[in-house]
Amino acid sequence: MLPKTAFLKRNKTPLFWVFSCILLYISFAYDLHRTDYIKLLTLFTALFFLFYKLVNLLKTRLVFLTWLAFIFRTVFILAIPNLSQDFYRFIWDGRMILEGFNPYLHTVESFISTGKFPVAESQMLYDGMGKLNAGHFTNYPPINQLCFAIAALFAGKSILGSVVVMRLIIIAADFGTLVFGKKLLLKLNIPSYHIFWYLLNPFIIIELTGNLHFEGVMIFFLIWSLYLLHSGKWQFSAVIFALSIATKLVPLMFLPLVFYWFVKYKNSSATEVFETKSFKTIGFLKLIGFYSLVGISTLVLFAPFFSTQFINNYTKTVGLWFQNFEFNASIYYIAREIGYSFRGYNEIATIGKTIPVIVILFVLGVTFLRKNKTTTQLITSMLFVLSFYYFTATTVHPWYISTLLILSVFTNYKFPLVWSFTIILSYLAYLNTNNSENLWIIALEYLIIYSVFIWEVLIKENFSNKHINHLNNN
Template sequence: MLLSSAFFKLNRAPLLLGVSCLLFYITFAYNLIRTDYTKLIMLYAALFFLFYKLVQILKHNISLLTWIAFGFRAVFILAIPNLSQDFYRFIWDGQMTLIGFNPYLTTPDYQMSLGILSGFPNQIELYEGMGPLNSSHFTNYPPINQFCFVLANLFPGQSILSSVIGLRLLIITADFGTLYFGKKLLKKLHIPAHNIFWYILNPFIIIELTGNLHFEGVMIFFLIWSLYLLYSDKWQWAAVVLALSISVKLIPLIFLPLFFKWFTSTPISSEILDDKKDSSLWLRMTKLISFYTIVVITTLLLFAPFYSPEFINNYAQTVGLWFQNFEFNASIYYIAREVGYLFRGYNEIAIIGKITPIIVVLFVLIMTFFRKNKTTIELITAMLLVLSFYYFTTTTVHPWYVATLLILSIFTKYKFPLVWSCVIILSYLAYINLNKADKSENLWVIGLEYVIVYGVFIWEVFIKKSHSPISSKRWIL
């Protein structure tokens, strides 16, 4: 009893913060409608403030922070996502595979036009839940993601909730895998281990991944595991695990060129080499080529079970939609679109959507060949800047996309992704218009989000001269 009393006295503040967070998360999970914008913003703002204070106060108590992170996620176990309907498509794809259909070959619209399939639980509910935009397109989720959808549908029970619980348990498991390898990598890089909780405890991550069931969390787990293996000089396994990351979400493909300098440059003293290593250029080039070969072959093998001529066409068509059809929460693209309207007045995405990928590729090549990416921190910083550039220029930035920026940032001196994870909630207000007949995005809301993000970004990357307290030359852009 005395020990319990002493514990509560010593931890009164964090316990109060934790209980407050728990109550807010319960409200968020079970008593929030997406269109209740005032409640949404107030809950999120309160959770973000409490999270920030929790990490500040408990940064030396990793064990307690870990238990708190688990507790917050456990709140959502029985909740149906209330900010996204993508999970209906996840369950649909998993059921298609389970009854022997290739999910890449038909759209839900086409499948429903053929009639109800036997052995497909909740088919009508899933179809109606995913909405017309999702049901009219071929699936764009890579094979490991599809495997997760199948596993989730094997969770005991025939209801949509049982599949939701299956999806959620997979994502929570991946988060704690990220916590495990993220802490190990931070320690090896001599960065405070509590930095990982700017990701793990962040309400943005808990709500978008655990709550709304977005599989960026699984992709990030494999990415961080791969980077840890790479640092540990297990580059062959790093390549395999990176391929797994790509096979959850394609976004890590953008990082592949950045490994060039890491493999081909002679590492500096902070990246200690084994005495048996040959640092010759020939051996380093051989390693680089082997690394890329393993990544490509593993990725192709993972896609192989779904292969058919129709699959290639359908998948390419679906991926292309993200560049030339969809618009949401963009920044530079919206400015370019408005300029284009002055000259042409219509369908600017068809033109700009073809140009921006070229600009992104050029930026990636510049970061590959004209920037030092010799150390792990330099490599991760390059990844962060490349992905930021892509999101700044793309036509579509869904809130959960920022998760990858956030995890990369904890290994660098940059904090703008943490700020973005706070203000990204504004993107859910994009369709608040005084004129309810106007279904277009409210660009004032989007503008406010990006003024804050770009302001911090420009300050950190181009203006700020001081370095982190952990600083060394490794932290220089």
């Protein structure tokens, strides 16, 4: 029997699944509108099922899985994003920078409403992003803006060309996550194929590569930073962590969690945790050094855009996510309904101010109660903190879950993997012209998520701890 024939016969099942995935991704990328909910759910469900089967079947063949991750992403190269219109604003910001404008100081509406067209294809970009986006100042941090500017540099007069450039940046970031994610998994004695629960997940491929959300770039820097931190290279880790913050602000909430990782300084060449006074002092100095490097590096990255007006515009825009926008929330929607029974209106203005305070208190509680002395404990705390934030947030867009998913890869928790599937239900809000949500569908999404979360974090873990204690006592 010829070698090729033997290979095909031996691998006919996974190859059939791979071919099916490619066809489904082509249909998703080039023949789907987000209002076609039956096709959307069918394609996504089929892709998720095949992804799960492929990872389990091929978990010992990492090179093959890596090639699949690349092949599936290349399907989207020439596709215009069909589930999100944010990329129009990305292109606008990048072209504004090349024209010499500070994108943080001007809304798109301020130009178009006065008949000014400062960049190529201004009207098309304005129409594409919509009036809501165009009416607000940009909220994308400097590394995001750098990516937008690179797209403008190479494709300053073509929307599709800009899309291709940004997509290549995101794909490159994903493979950076693969490299450092595998290394960190090996150091933590976790099977390295676990990285493909993130990298081959259709949710990640569609939301990041397909719809051009730069969480993928932020995640690359975050995982790289965690790998360096675990390896004892905390100075370099701090600089890379700042790059992650300067891509998306989310990692800011992780900073308090490293407190005990440094103060209870763990020598990488030993198994014990040193808690003597001298080692605590050394750890505290390292902690101060880490925070200082993160702070200084972040300020340097923001410096080219800095001005008093920038601070006012940026803080105002970030505040909108807490006090103006509502989408795919869970606990907030319940609190809002309770508030309506007392006040009857504008609950987000009140609750939105409370949420950041509650989240900060929760982060501090996790920091000082869990005492993250190891990298695994640190990542697990990051997962809990970010989960709590999204459980209480007023707005949870699908692509936000990508950070939860990558963190879960380094833990035993699977609820983010389940959420990466059920999050597709949030797109059913686009079935009508006013994009109003069906709260029964939102309830179904979160009923599944909270059920898995409670089982894993409270019931299963508590049962395991009792079982371990019972064995120790006997």
